[in-house]
Amino acid sequence: MKKFTSVLLAVAMVATMLVGCGAKTEAPAATENAAVEAADGSVFKIGGSGPITGGAAVYGLAVQRGAQIAVEEINAAGGINGYQIDYNFADDEHDAEKAVNGYNTLKDWGMQMFMGTTTSGPCVAVVEKTNEDNMYQITPSGSAVECIKYPNAFRVCFSDPGQGGKSAQYIGENKIASKVAVIYDSSDVYSTGIYQSFKADAANYGVELVAEEAFTADNKTDFTIQLQKAKDAGAELVFLPIYYSEAALILSQANNMGFAPMFFGCDGLDGILSVEDFDTTLAEGVMLLTPFAADAEDEATQSFVSAYQDAFGEIPIQFAADAYDAIYIMKAALENADATPEMSASELCEVMKAAMLEITVDGLTGAGMTWTEDGEVNKEPKAVKIVDGAYTAM
């Protein structure tokens, strides 16, 4: 019996291996096809990656869809240098190992440029591989410093230290508050990254940290203890470098205990007004440092939001805007370099690396974006305040 099972399993393994190998033997053929197509002058192959299943799926889906909109727009308008874009997206499940697998799958598909990954941890693992392959990479939202440590990698969003430092600067220079409490998620990379840089810079701008309270992903429903400590310490402002779902709970719990400081957050708070069953009047006066607000008045944002809503039936979050910009940034770099799809991934990477330093892009997440050799974007931080249930520029 056991023997039969193991024979069966062995057969199954051989079968899967063969299927795997089958795919392999086809893979070079597929790349050849791609090469032929490219020689005919048809497509640039852009791959993207992010979590579209699991706990962080909301960010990956936003990136996937935001980029999709940009690709469709560009293709409809005649493509890049006259060539259409072929776009493919791989699921990385917010896991470093799966992200590398996803990247390899995209490579087998014939990807020439990589737009990813969405989250920081996987991005650090993948940038190692793109650097080995000399593949151009731009991450829409991977904000850890190491995400773009190689010259082939660029970024659309601010880095974590960038956000923390900018927040401290904003609070200090505009004299918003001097006594600040922080509530952050110590199990989250994004949150701790911002918190650490905020703390490091706070003193330089005359901001005093009176309470630093942490919570973890396993324990994120009751914040009364953290809020009580902030209240007892006399905080005038509570800094929330966290995502909006927890922030919504913090706001309503603070309201219940009669604690009414100012609240200040980063781009993670974007989306707080669309939390279900959340009394948006509580968010009145909340300030956040975000590059993108879905209800901004400018035409580019308006048309993006309406296109996104038509296609997917929801209001885009900042990640979608980052991805949308990422595709247009690639377009600008390719046009600047006069690149064609016949070029290999490595050649494209070389010309785009040079082009990135020359281009200036006006996107949804910032006007006049430029890049430096370390891959960091240079754009003005925008702070918005929630007034009458809507984001208003400050």
Place this chain on the structure above:
Amino acid sequence: MKKKMNMNKSTKSTLITIGMVVVAYIIMTILANAGVLSSLMKGLLVPLCIYAIIAVALNLTVGILGELSLGHAGFMCVGAFTSSFFSLCFKETMAAGPRFLLAIVIGALVSALFGLLIGIPVLRLQGDYLAIVTLAFGEIIKNVINVLYVGRDANGFHFSLKDAMALNMEADGKVLINGAQGITGTPNDSNFTVGAILLVVTLIIVLNLINSRSGRAIMAIRDNRIAAESVGINITQFKLLAFSISAGLAGLAGVLYAHNLSILQAQPKNFGYNMSIMILVYVVLGGIGNIRGSVIASVILVLLPELMRELNDYRMLIYSIVLIGIMLFNWAPKARLLREKYSLKRLLKKDN
């Protein structure tokens, strides 16, 4: 005479299992060198070794020792972080070869030590206490690492459980373990050859243990504790032996894991409860107590979701259905009857 035949049978089975790995290694290496292996498959070779090793390690606990462990991902986590920490500390001062060798030894030894420490109180008890304690261990170790900050400057090492600023380092200080952000910059020393060698070493250790005197004692404890005790077998000692070896091998898988990616974070996804259950699924699917089955099942189950990537959104759904299907096919009584009716052996016999 009969005894000799039995021995031959087990040696043969051992050789088949190891031969299977070696043949798979040779085929894959040839394919990779010939350039017909896709990037995805090349990238998957090391993870396949990792999961095969940890499945074999868990099978030693579940199948041979007869205790349930729900925290093997925790041991993997210990092995991964200790070895990665070591490699990072000596990144500049040691050559890659000896450094990785030492990292492997350290990772395996430290997690074996943790296995021993957990086993000493728990394995004295009868019942499913090991499952509960290992479950807790896996979660605790993940959470501890997520708040652990370690840095190094000219004055030596600094530790903190608060945040990176509390390390109070000099200007030249470098944060090595950065809380939830984990360890970045571990040298990528793992490759398929090392993975395959470690898998073979794991198989030799486990299969030799099973076929040794100690192994027979361990299985006697599994089958009938009272009978084993009555013939003078030291229950706790043998249980500890098996469990700490199992934990050490899980640590070995962790070392490979840590040195395969340049970032190491203790997340629910890779070292949490779900991963422990996933490894248990490999073991149950391959057959509890069947070492070869564990290797095969883990290879199939790691490959499956990756090969189904083309199915996009549906792949995880299909993966779960396939899991249920295989499980029913392997273990449901009706399916077993059906299989016996149409088994290869029977058909061959009929031909004869």
